[in-house]
Amino acid sequence: xxxxxxxxxxxxxxxxxxxxxxxxxxxxxxxxxxxxxxxxxxxxxxxxxxxxxxxxxxxxxxxxxxxxxxxxxxxxxxxxxxx
Numbered sequence: 001x002x003x004x005x006x007x008x009x010x011x012x013x014x015x016x017x018x019x020x021x022x023x024x025x026x027x028x029x030x031x032x033x034x035x036x037x038x039x040x041x042x043x044x045x046x047x048x049x050x051x052x053x054x055x056x057x058x059x060x061x062x063x064x065x066x067x068x069x070x071x072x073x074x075x076x077x078x079x080x081x082x083x
Contacts, residue, residue, distance in 0.1 A: 002040045002051035004033075021055050 025036030
């Protein structure tokens, strides 16, 4: 499933990565949101399938709670242990 994400939440490197997964838009600009949705919805079937495959890959390897929580758990462990 391709994504539409907001521009101001991403670093320049993340913007380049996310651009391959869908579209990026300014959340304060309705015209830009509409453009982003059109960019995703007007892709051909082959391009949408590629976006979907890339989205599934990054959710398994990068953007998921199981991985995102690890640095926080390590920090809490350090705080609790007093190190």
